[in-house]
Amino acid sequence: MESTIRDLNLAPQGQLKIDWAAAHMPVLNHLRQDFEREQPFAGKKIVICLHQEAKTAYLAKVIQAGGAQVAVVASNPLSTQDDVVAALVKGGIRAHAWYGATLDEYRRHLNLALDFGPDYIIDDGGDLVSTIHKERRELLGKVKGGAEETTTGILRLKAMDKSQELGFPMVAVNDAESKYLFDNRYGTGQSVWDGIMRTTNLVVAGKTVVVAGYGWCGKGVALRAKGLGARVIVTEVNPIRANEAWMDGFEVMPMLEAAKQGDVFITVTGNKDVIRAEHFRVMKAGAILCNAGHFDVEVSRVELEQLAQSHRLVRPNIVEYTLPGGKEIYLLAEGRLVNLAAGDGHPAEVMDMTFALQALALHFLVTHQGTLENRVYGVPKEIDEQVATLRLKSLNLSIDSLTAEQQAYLAAWE
Numbered sequence: 001m002e003s004t005i006r007d008l009n010l011a012p013q014g015q016l017k018i019d020w021a022a023a024h025m026p027v028l029n030h031l032r033q034d035f036e037r038e039q040p041f042a043g044k045k046i047v048i049c050l051h052q053e054a055k056t057a058y059l060a061k062v063i064q065a066g067g068a069q070v071a072v073v074a075s076n077p078l079s080t081q082d083d084v085v086a087a088l089v090k091g092g093i094r095a096h097a098w099y100g101a102t103l104d105e106y107r108r109h110l111n112l113a114l115d116f117g118p119d120y121i122i123d124d125g126g127d128l129v130s131t132i133h134k135e136r137r138e139l140l141g142k143v144k145g146g147a148e149e150t151t152t153g154i155l156r157l158k159a160m161d162k163s164q165e166l167g168f169p170m171v172a173v174n175d176a177e178s179k180y181l182f183d184n185r186y187g188t189g190q191s192v193w194d195g196i197m198r199t200t201n202l203v204v205a206g207k208t209v210v211v212a213g214y215g216w217c218g219k220g221v222a223l224r225a226k227g228l229g230a231r232v233i234v235t236e237v238n239p240i241r242a243n244e245a246w247m248d249g250f251e252v253m254p255m256l257e258a259a260k261q262g263d264v265f266i267t268v269t270g271n272k273d274v275i276r277a278e279h280f281r282v283m284k285a286g287a288i289l290c291n292a293g294h295f296d297v298e299v300s301r302v303e304l305e306q307l308a309q310s311h312r313l314v315r316p317n318i319v320e321y322t323l324p325g326g327k328e329i330y331l332l333a334e335g336r337l338v339n340l341a342a343g344d345g346h347p348a349e350v351m352d353m354t355f356a357l358q359a360l361a362l363h364f365l366v367t368h369q370g371t372l373e374n375r376v377y378g379v380p381k382e383i384d385e386q387v388a389t390l391r392l393k394s395l396n397l398s399i400d401s402l403t404a405e406q407q408a409y410l411a412a413w414e
Contacts, residue, residue, distance in 0.1 A: 309324060
C-alpha cells in the first residue's frame with residue numbers, strides 16, 4: 001500500500017494551499033533552487049512526521065526536489081488537512097494521514113510510513129523515534145539520522161542520549177536561535193490567538209488570560225494576549241522564568257489561585273496535568289480551556305469528564321462540560337494544539353525559517369554520514385546564521401559587518 005489518505009480528488013484545492021504557502025516562504029524557495037541543482041538527497045528515502053498542512057507540505061516538496069523519495073505521516077490527527085495530503089500524493093509523495101484518525105489509526109499510519117524504510121527522518125514530538133526504538137528496531141541499522149522539530153521531542157531525545165539508548169544521530173532543530181526566537185515566540189503567539197478567536201468568536205480585550213508556562217512559546221502567547229487588551233497571569237514552576245514574567249509586566253501566581261480568576265486558560269508547558277480537577281472546581285462559569293503544548297495531556301480531559309455531569313459539542317472544536325451546580329467550562333480542540341487543531345498553524349513567513357533549518361539539518365546529516373555519533377547535536381551555528389541571512393535578504397534588509405580591527409579587538413583578551 002503506497003498511501004493511506006481520505007480522497008485523492010481533494011488534491012486541486014490542497015495544491016492551491018501549498019502554492020500560497022510557497023509564495024510566502026522565500027528562504028525555502030532559495031534552498032529549493034540549490035537542491036534542484038545539487039541533488040543532495042538523491043537515492044535517499046526520507047520520512048517526515050509533521051503536522052500535515054500546507055507549510056509542511058512545501059517542506060516535503062523541497063526535500064523531494066533535492067532528489068529524495070519522500071513519505072509523510074501526521075504528527076497530530078486533528079491538524080491534518082486532507083486536501084493538502086491528497087496534493088502531496090498527486091505530486092509523487094507517499095502519505096499516511098487523515099483528519100481525525102483514531103489512536104489505533106495514528107499508530108498504524110506511523111508504522112506504514114516506516115515500512116518505507118527511511119534513510120533519514122524529520123520528527124515532531126519524537127513519535128517516529130519512539131516507534132523505531134520500541135517497535136521497529138530492525139530499522140536502527142537503516143536510519144542514518146534525523147532532525148527534531150519541538151521542545152517536547154528534544155526532551156525525549158536528550159533523555160535517550162543520556163541513557164545511551166539513541167540508535168542514530170539527531171539534530172535538535174528547536175534549539176536553533178532562528179527557530180525558537182521566531183517560530184516559538186512569534187509563530188505560536190499569533191497562531192494560538194488565531195485559533196482561539198476563530199473558534200470562539202469572542203473578544204479578548206478585558207478578559208483575564210492565564211498562560212501556563214513562560215518558555216519561548218508562552219512568552220509569545222502572553223505578549224499577544226497583552227497586545228489584544230487582556231489582563232495576563234503567568235503560572236510557572238521555574239523561578240527564573242517566573243521572575244522574567246514578572247519583570248515583563250505580567251502577574252505571577254500558582255495555578256490554583258489563577259484558576260479562580262481566569263477567563264481563558266492556555267497551557268504551554270510540555271508537561272501533563274497542568275490543569276486538573278482541583279483547578280476545574282474553583283474556576284468561574286464560562287471559563288475557556290485550551291492547550292498549545294505538543295500533546296493533549298496538559299489539560300486533564302479525563303478528570304474533567306469524570307467531574308462533569310454532562311458534556312456536549314456547542315460549536316465546532318468547542319465542548320461544553322457541565323459541572324455539579326450547573327457551572328459550564330469549555331474545552332477547545334479536545335485539548336490538542338489549538339493553533340493547529342482549530343486553526344492553520346504558524347504563519348508561513350515564520351515557518352519558512354524553521355523548515356529551512358530542517359532542510360539544512362538533513363543536508364548536514366547526509367554530508368556527515370558515518371562521522372557522527374548516536375547522540376543529539378545542535379544545529380551548527382553557520383546553518384543558523386545562513387537561514388537568518390537568507391531571511392534578511394528576502395526582506396531586502398542589510399546589516400553592518402565587522403571591520404578587521406573590530407574583529408581583532410573582540411578576539412583580544414588584553
